[in-house]
Amino acid sequence: MSYLKLGFKQNLLLVVILTILGFAALVTLSISSLSKQSAAAEQVDLLGRWVIDLSNIKSDVSNVSRLDGARAKEVLVTLQEEKASVLSGLSDQGMEQAAELQDTLGSWIDVKKRLLETSDSIGRANDQGQRAAVNEKMDAFERTLFSFMRQPFRVLKDSVSQVLEQRTPESFAAYKEAAAGLRTSLVELDFLETFDKPLTEIETEMDKLIDLLERQNKAAAEAEQYLVELNEEVSTDLDMVLGQLATARNDANQASTTARTTILAAGLAVSLVVFLLLMTTWRKSTRALTATLDSLEKIAAGDLQQRLAVSEGRQDEFDRLGVAVNNLTEQLGGVLNGVKGSSEQLQRMSSELSQTLKVQISESEQTESETSSVAAAAEEISQTVLEMASASEETNRLSNQAQDATEKGGAVITGALGSLEQISDLFSRIHEQLNDLNAASGRVDGVTEMINGLAEQTNLLALNAAIEAARAGEAGRGFSVVADEVRALAEKTVSATSSINEINTNMQVQMKQILGAMENGQNQVSQSRSQGGEAIQEMSHIRALFGEVSDRNQQQAASIEQIAATAQSIAHSMNAVLDNVSRGSERSREIGSFSSDVVGHAQGLQGMISRFKC
Structure with a gap:
């Protein structure tokens, strides 16, 4: 049965069904496009959070690296807990470099803790740690010296101060030379037996101090090396994530453009089909209504012998209207x-x-x-x-x-x-x-x-x-x-x-x-x-x-x-x-x-x- 042989009600029903199907297809296409846009937006958001987390790690590590003392220990513990959680989250979210970055950060924090512990053992002031022990032995030795022995001891005392200030191998060698010079002076003055024990105690405490200083220098070098590696890794990861972020944003823009184009084309196609169907139905109904209107105008003028033309084969709504008007x-x-x-x-x-x-x-x-x-x-x-x-x-x-x-x-x-x-x-x-x-x-x-x-x-x-x-x-x-x-x-x-x-x-x-x-x-x-x-x-x-x-x-x-x-x-x-x-x-x-x-x-x-x- 062709479209031209359908009745008026059937034509309207066909137009409504095709319109609903067209809009359903348009909605399905829109949902699919929006899903792609949403996925692209989620990827952009995820990469943006990665950039923020990596930037925070770099900034926090830089701030903590400049701290010292008891406050630094507390901040290191907090930093290790927070950043371990952040890096674990990044690894779970698919960032492959997060595990390596977490290992480097952990190594730097361990070395930094060891450096702080060594600094505490050395002492941050003259009355703390190993520095206090050395000063105590030096003061005790100085109180027992004679006035003519103060010049060699002054050289030793200055060398100890240089060791604490410079903490270099040269200052360590200068101290040992000053200690040997004082011992030589005591031998020449025939007082070595009297002052050998307190001098030996000073040398023992200074050996401990020098050992701690060497360990501190080594830990500081390791911490600096790990810090450089950590900053390089963070910078590399940031560059990579920023590149991925730019790509994801470009993909999101392309998905948005494609979605708009596809939805617009589908909408125009559906509108065109519906428009053609409505125009065809309108032309058919207009012809039937015009014929009916002409007959009704003659009846209204007084010609009750006028009859409407009725199609016996189709019998649509307009034919039924003609039969009813003739009977009336x-x-x-x-x-x-x-x-x-x-x-x-x-x-x-x-x-x-x-x-x-x-x-x-x-x-x-x-x-x-x-x-x-x-x-x-x-x-x-x-x-x-x-x-x-x-x-x-x-x-x-x-x-x-x-x-x-x-x-x-x-x-x-x-x-x-x-x-x-x-x-x-x-x-x-x-x-x-x-x-x-x-x-x-x-x-x-x-x-x-x-x-x-x-x-x-x-x-x-x-x-x-x-x-x-x-x-x-x-x-x-x-x-x-x-x-x-x-x-x-x-x-x-x-x-x-x-x-x-x-x-x-x-x-x-x-x-x-x-x-x-x-x-x-x-x-x-x-x-x-x-x-x-x-x-x-x-x-x-x-x-x-x-x-x-x-x-x-x-x-x-x-x-x-x-x-x-x-x-x-x-x-x-x-x-x-x-x-x-x-x-x-x-x-x-x-x-x-x-x-x-x-x-x-x-x-x-x-x-x-x-x-x-x-």
Whole structure:
């Protein structure tokens, strides 16, 4: 069965089915394209996270490599835990270089920990670690030396300082040469047997220190090597990931472009097919509707003998419409013949009814006029009474409002008096607290005077200590620095206590001003409380007067309402009578008008029926 032989409903159904199938294919294609775009976007996002993680690793390692001390150990442990988790995640996500990078990072952290432990063993100050042991032996040896032996020992001591400062093989060799020179001097002076044991102890501790320094240098070199390797690996991995990221972004852009092109082409194809089907269906339906419209226009012009052309083979919706219109035309012709006879009889009966109604309408108009006069008088009486009732109600309402306002005013004044009572209590408590604060301020003056005295004594003691340190010469230089610091601290203490005294004095003056203001506030609150009590008494008297006025207004309103109810009842009764009379007259007029219309319509109906060909 070809498309041209299908009925109108079947054509529309075919168009709908093809449209749905086309859009389903378009949606499927869109979902597929969006899936590819989503996969490309996920790859871009994954590579972006890799770049961020690698950059963070490089930055964090660089920051930690510059740290030293106990803080560095804690940061190393945290760094190892965090970055191990990050690199494991990168490895799970498919980054092949993550495992190698994790091994290099672990090796660097292990060497860095060993370097920090060696530094702790050496000591970060002269009173820590192996440096403390060497200094202790050196000080003990120096205390037992004679004055003529101090020059060789000074050379040894300077070489030890060079070892700690430079930590190079040359400084180690210089120390050994200085130790050998001191031992030679002791042999020449024949004191080797006396000083051999303390000198041997110094050499033993220095050997331990040099061994630790060599281990530290070795660990530092290894850490630097691992750090360079780690940075190179991170940079290489970053370059690789950035290249992959650029490729992934390019793939994502290509997928997006391909998806847009494919969806646009599929949409245009579906739209074109649907448009062609709709145009074909529109042309077929337009032809059938045009033929039907021409026949209906002839029927509307009065030619009831006109019949629509019907196809016996196809029998679609338009053919069924033609059959129905033909049947309707035949039945309409029979009905019009019957209506023609009935309209002639209706015209005769309507003329007789119209004459009878004219007499009845004249009598109803006279009754309506008399009833209207009585109803108007009753309405005027009722309106006057209602105005009196309204005025009475308005007076009563205003009186009630005034009474309510008086009660609210009394409540507000009572609340204000309560608030004033609370304010008065609050002023009293604040006054007591300010007195306590003033007393505490006085005690602060005593404390600052005592601190000033102590600071002056400390300054004198520091000055004496500086004088004694100057007398001691080189040995008292460190003590002189401490004395200067103590004297400076004492001067700062005197300056600080002077500032405290000035602030305390200002605070006492301000507290006296606040106390005076508080006393004035308490006096004003007391006056307000007294005036509020008098206002409450006057408000009570006004409320009683308004109560009497309200009672009298209510009695008057009740009487007026009774009169108004009676007048309204009379007015309503007269209005009801008038309405009944008016409705009767109106119905009579309507019947008369209807009778005249029936006569006219019957005549018009006969004229219209004469136009049709039955």
